[in-house]
Amino acid sequence: MRHTREGDDGSGTTGRLEALVREKLAERIGDDLAGSIGRGEEFHDLGIDSLDIVTVLAALERECAVDRIVDGELWDVAHSVDALVRHLSEHGAFPERA
Amino acid sequence: MTDLFRATGEDVAAAVGTHRPARLARAGPPPDDGCAEVRQAVVGPALVHHCAALLSPAERARAARARPPARDRFTVARGLLRSVLGGRLGLHPARVPLAARCPACGGRDHGPVRLMADGTDWRLSVSHAGLLVAVAVDYAGHPVGVDVETAARTADPRVLEPRLFGPAQRPRLARLPPGERRTALLTAWTGAESYAKASGTPLGAALARIGATVDDDGRVAVARPDALGGWWVRAVPAGAPGHVASVTTRDGTGLRTD
Numbered sequence: 417m418r419h420t421r422e423g424d425d426g427s428g429t430t431g432r433l434e435a436l437v438r439e440k441l442a443e444r445i446g447d448d449l450a451g452s453i454g455r456g457e458e459f460h461d462l463g464i465d466s467l468d469i470v471t472v473l474a475a476l477e478r479e480c481a482v483d484r485i486v487d488g489e490l491w492d493v494a495h496s497v498d499a500l501v502r503h504l505s506e507h508g509a510f511p512e513r514a
Numbered sequence: 515m516t517d518l519f520r521a522t523g524e525d526v527a528a529a530v531g532t533h534r535p536a537r538l539a540r541a542g543p544p545p546d547d548g549c550a551e552v553r554q555a556v557v558g559p560a561l562v563h564h565c566a567a568l569l570s571p572a573e574r575a576r577a578a579r580a581r582p583p584a585r586d587r588f589t590v591a592r593g594l595l596r597s598v599l600g601g602r603l604g605l606h607p608a609r610v611p612l613a614a615r616c617p618a619c620g621g622r623d624h625g626p627v628r629l630m631a632d633g634t635d636w637r638l639s640v641s642h643a644g645l646l647v648a649v650a651v652d653y654a655g656h657p658v659g660v661d662v663e664t665a666a667r668t669a670d671p672r673v674l675e676p677r678l679f680g681p682a683q684r685p686r687l688a689r690l691p692p693g694e695r696r697t698a699l700l701t702a703w704t705g706a707e708s709y710a711k712a713s714g715t716p717l718g719a720a721l722a723r724i725g726a727t728v729d730d731d732g733r734v735a736v737a738r739p740d741a742l743g744g745w746w747v748r749a750v751p752a753g754a755p756g757h758v759a760s761v762t763t764r765d766g767t768g769l770r771t772d
Contacts, residue, residue, distance in 0.1 A: 489718060
């Protein structure tokens with residue numbers, strides 16, 4: 417098991433995973449948008465398209481040693497910052513521990 | 515009044531490098547041979563200006579909410595779609611009745627666009643990326659999907675390849691020159707996207723089903739139509755350098771392109 421959930425106060429693993437998600441988003445969509453997205457905002461509503469989302473998810477999976485998700489579940493885990501953080505915290509390891 | 519945008523290589527350069535409009539051509543009635551058609555245009559200042567005058571108030575409002583590159587692509591895409599349909603219907607492009615509706619939330623300011631003309635069951639699909647926009651129309655009432663992408667958006671092909679190609683294909687991909695490798699990747703990607711749009715399949719499932727293969731020359735093929743429930747995924751020549759385009763129709767549907 418590689419579960420690493422440590423709380424949702426932004427100072428533990430969840431907070432660091434959110435920072436990592438925003439870092440990978442920024443590489444695709446720029447710092448301004450990646451930094452200003454609300455945690456629950458839907459990526460599609462912000463004009464972030466499928467290629468961006470799949471690329472960010474693939475990069476996060478590599479970095480966090482997450483087994484590739486079943487493709488049919490793609491949008492269940494990759495529709496918002498919150499969803500990505502939840503997926504990584506439940507199924508991955510933070511890079512320092514990977 | 516000209517109704518249909520048709521960009522040539524010269525027009526691409528013109529639209530990108532100067533303010534001269536892309537060449538325009540008039541369309542006739544809908545083809546009666548059961549063919550779908552795909553039209554493309556290259557986004558440039560003159561074309562954006564021309565298309566902005568064709569939009570409905572709701573479309574102008576939607577364009578105004580977008581940031582500049584997306585705003586220009588949306589404007590040209592709707593202008594192109596209006597011009598194609600207006601030519602086929604015998605209407606001025608600005609009078610073509612289009613409506614959008616989001617299947618998820620019901621909102622009418624986003625979501626897939628539909629033609630609301632009486633007596634027609636034409637199906638539409640629109641895509642834009644980089645400098646290229648494309649519209650596809652199926653006049654027989656069968657769903658159609660088009661997708662375009664630009665090679666500039668695949669910085670690291672290794673990230674996406676495992677989602678699009680099986681393990682047996684990857685050594686062949688790795689032997690391709692970088693440009694051809696990106697093109698192969700985007701051909702499979704746009705094929706999956708166009709299939710998802712036409713069939714209504716969630717993109718994640720479409721990526722899993724597409725079964726793309728690549729040969730030693732970089733040519734990409736996707737799964738046979740029978741493996742995709744009767745859908746035919748085809749790459750089509752892109753209307754601008756550095757871009758890739760794919761279309762999905764029902765199996766057996768002919769296709770007219772620019």
